[in-house]
Every structure is written in C-alpha cells, then in structure tokens.
Amino acid sequence: MAKEEARLTVSSPGGDREVRISSPGRVLWPQLGLTKLDLARYIVDVGDAFLAANGDRPVTLQRFGGDVDGEQFFSKNPPRGAPDYVRSVTVVYPSGRSHPQLVIDEIAAAVWAVQMNTVVFHPWASRSGNPDNPDQLRIDLDPQPGTGFEDAIPAARELRSVLAEAGLEAFLKTSGNRGLHVYCPIEPSREFLEVRHAVIAAARELERRMPDKVTTAWWKEERGERIFVDFNQANRDRTIAGAYSPRALPGATVSCPVRWEELDQVTPKDFTIVTVPKRLQDTGDPWAGMHKKPGTIDVLLGWWERDLAAGLGELPFPPDFPKMPGEPMRVQPSRARNQE
Template sequence: MAAPPRIPRGGEACSVNVEGREVRLTNLAKLFWPDLGVTKADLLQYYADVGGALVPHLTGRAMVMKRYPHGAAGDFFFMKRAPSPRPEWIRTCTIEHRSGNVIDFPIVVDLPSLLWLVNLGCIDLNPWYSRCDDTNRPDFLHFDLDPGPGAPFPRVLEVARILRETLTELRMPTFVKTSGSKGLHVYVPIRRTPLQKEVWTVAKALAFELAVRHPHVITAEYRVAKRPRGRVLVDYNQNAWGRTLASVYSIRPRPDATVSAPVSWQEVDAGVAIDDFHIGNVPARVREIGDLWAGLLEGERYDLSPLVDALKPVRKRKDPEA
C-alpha cells in the first residue's frame, strides 16, 4: 500500500496530488482545536493517514455533511446536497425523499474524495447505513449506547456487555466502537433483505426487551424528560431511514479531538475509555493492528428475516394498518 500523502502545514491553500487526482485544500493554517494547536492541515493529515482503513466503510454511501467552518468549537451546519462547483470526479448518490425533494448527496469512493469532503470543514463523517444501489435496505443493525444524567461510563460498558450477550444468544456477529463522544456503538452486519423500517422494528423490539430485563441500568425511553436517571439509553431510533451516526474512525468535535474508534470486546471487558483514542494516536494504532472492523464488511452477515417475520403479527395486532 502506498504511503499516505503529506499535507503541507504552512500556507493557506495548495493542491495536493492524491492517487493521481489534484485535490484543492484551503485554510490549512486555521486552528480547528486552538487549545491543542491542531490545525485544519492536521485534520486532513489524520484522515489521509487512516484513509486506507476508513474508505471501505464509506464507499458507495450517501454522506450527510456536518460542516464546521470555524473549527470544532465553532458553529456548524448540516448540508446534504453536494456543493457546486465541485471536481468532476466527485460522484453523487441521488435520493428521493418522502417530500418529493430529490437530493444529490456526495459519496466517498477513494482517498481524494474523502479529503475533498473533509476540506469542506467536515470533522466527523456521517454516512448512510444503506448503499446507493438500494437506499432502503441497510447493511447494518446497530445500537447507540447513550448514557443519561447520572450514568457513568462504566455503566455504558456494563450495558454493552449485556447487549453483546443478548445478540450472541441470537447468533448475531457484533462489532463495537467508541462513539468518540459519550458512549459506544454496537453494529451487527446483516444481509440486505429487510427494509429500513423492518430493521428499525427489530432494533426497537430488542431495545425494549433489554429495558424490561435490566430496568436498573437500561432504558429504551426516547423522550428525554421521561428517561429515568442513571440509565443508559439503548437507542434504536438511529436505525430509521435517513438517520446517520458518526462513522468508524471519525474525529469528534470535542475538546480533546477524540475519535470514534473500533475496539475489541476484550478491550471493553478491560475497561476502555473514550479518551483513550484521539487524533494523536489512532493512526499509529491502525498501522499496528489494522482495521478491527474489517470483518463488518467482509465477514458473516446475519439473516434478520426470521426476526422480521416473527414481529409482523405483533405489529398487526397493535396497528391494523401495519
């Protein structure tokens, strides 16, 4: 594998040859984390360094852009439509929404398109769960473990282990990563058979069952005002169509530039922490151990259809129009 390109640290703008394409980079000296002395050039260099592991997880998926033009502590805005003008080699994914609005999302297919996206001020990366050839059939079932007030991070680790045990009983392969913010993300690779709403329904059923079995540590209550204190939300709702989570290897706009890093279940059992992974050490970790989430793309995929079918009678009893 070729060495990652080096991003110039001096100057305001330049063009860098990346895999045979000229990528225009701007505002390189701008401080994105002033307290850390981390510039936009450092942000780009990070993504260049981890790009070999990251790009396969983004390829072919619509990207929702969360842009931070003034750095991690500044105001941000969301953008879905690929900006114009843009390089002719930037590909797009055309998705029609329920409103009838048709949006051409940018997609990442290689390192040049990744760096082009990051140069727009995207600190973390937010891909769809489905690929562009069928945006209503996702590749993953996932859970966002989000600690509420009074729930320390060790409780998130406890809930992750409970969730892993439950999913293992169902013979589901599981992959875990830090969110880079407050919690953990647990993903299950699935066959692209069920529709997004059906995947959401399974995730909801599992989350509520866990909350019934472990009410002292888990909640599935989505309304913030009604969540009991000290619980970890097993958030199923991010499985809804068009929702996104920060991707694996995403830097988060937090004071320490922490990263949503893939971890092993052994590390979870040993007491991993959010601050263990940041812009300064994740590239070296990837060089040393590779991509712990490679199996999410290349390994066994779970057939969710039996669970989808089992839940259909329940839905029909509760909702005659289901």
C-alpha cells in the same frame, strides 16, 4: 497577498491525486492547536479503514465555518465545485422528497470534503447501489445524565449476547463522546422501517434483562439514570458519526472501532486524530472483514411480532418525521397528563 494553501498527494485507484487545502493553518481544535491540515493528513493516514467503513454510502457532512466550537451546518447534497472523482446518489427522505447525497469512493473525496470544512462524516446504513435497504443494523447506546461510558460497557456486552441469540455478529465502536455504537452486518433485503423494528425488538429484550440500567423511553423525563437505546437512529436519513470519523469535541476524539476483549481497558479519550493512525498501524482494523458474513433480521422481526401480540406497539418517531402508522401521540407524558 497570496492566500495560504497546502497540497496533499493522495493515492487513488487511477493514480495519485493532488488535493488543495486552503487555509491549512486554521485551528479546528483550539485546546490542542490541531489544524485543518492536521485533519486532512489524519484522513489520509487512516484512509483504507475510513473508506472501508464509510465508502459507497450516502453521507452527510457536518461542516464548520471556524473551529469546532463555532457555527456549523449539515450538508446533505454535494457542495458546489465538487471534482469529477466525487459522485452522488439520489436518496429518498422520510418526507418522500428525493435529493442527491455525496458518496465517497476514494479517500481523495474525503480529503476534499475536509477542504470544504467538513469535520464529521455521517454515513447512511445503506449502500449507494441500494439506498433503501440497509446492510447494517446500528444500535446507539446513549448514556443519560448520571451515567457515563463505564455504564454503557455492561449494556453493550449484554446487547452482544441478545444479538447473538438472534443470529447476528456484533461489532463495536466508541461514539467519540460518552457512548458506544453496536453494528451488525445484515443482508440488504429489508427496508429502513423493518430494520427499525428489529432494533426496537433487540432494545426491548435488552431492557427486560437490565431494567434498572437500560431504557427504551423516548421521552427524557422517563429515562432516569440509565443507558438509552436510541432506536430512532435506525430510521431513514438518521445517521451517527462514521467509524474513524473525527468528532467536533474539544479533545479531537474519533469514533473508533474496538475489539470486545479490549473494552474494559479503553476510554473514548484514548482515540483521537493524533493517536488513531498509530493504533491502526500497530493493531489493525477491528472491523476488517465485517461484511463477509452478513446475517438477517428475521429472528428480531419475529420478536417484534411477538411483542406486538403482547400489546407492545410502535414507538415515537423523530419530530420532523411525518406521522407514522401505529405511532403513539407525540406528546411529552407530563404534558399529556396535564391536558387530561
């Protein structure tokens, strides 16, 4: 018995490509009955905006063996059998180890990734030609228990003001879940650790202005019911779902760029693989032209140095990172007190 398959015709710079989709009827989002073929068609429908946001970057693929409620894994190196229009670039991980990662140069490559059971695309903050120096400063506003999307909105607006004072233009997207992601285009002249320090400086300034609403506390027991500014997403090999990437959540939501003026009228559930293609057709891409006028992190690094002089030092790194210079002990505060 022949296996079920479908073929999608995808435009590419060299002409149309025909991408095979095996098991097109496999349901990925059971609550909505949305299938692998629905996802592949979505990627084609949002192709230009998706490629502008995620193309020419090392990308990690979040892949699923069944539906989004099932087993998953993260694929950093290109899956076997990649077609000749899918390339890779060698990147250096925090351990110092080097390895190739997939790069999407055309939308057919993203459709092929869907064929390889990818649901979520996680692009690096740097380009393939200069993977060590980010061209995006990214700040993840993560609501903690007791808070939600509506609490992230005022934090995002104040963060926009903070970044503007530092000479940066902020762009916004939903996380696809409860949070908000704020991006600034920057000149790719600084490496990841410096960009992390710039993010910490902005986060601390935001925390000063909204101490009851925002926190930079790495340990969950210290965060309370506040919005956590996740500075560790700025590290090398740390990624968040890309713009227009679907999320592996029951509602098939998408991490969707939004305009600042519409922030009070939207919710994350408004943006799904069903609704976003029409939104793009009707209103265009809020991130179009994002990188026309990149800024620098010089002012933020000045704030970082100011805070160092005031006694505010390095913050904890993720547990899988090597011990970093100036980093505090990686011990949960309550455990550290119990050991005294």
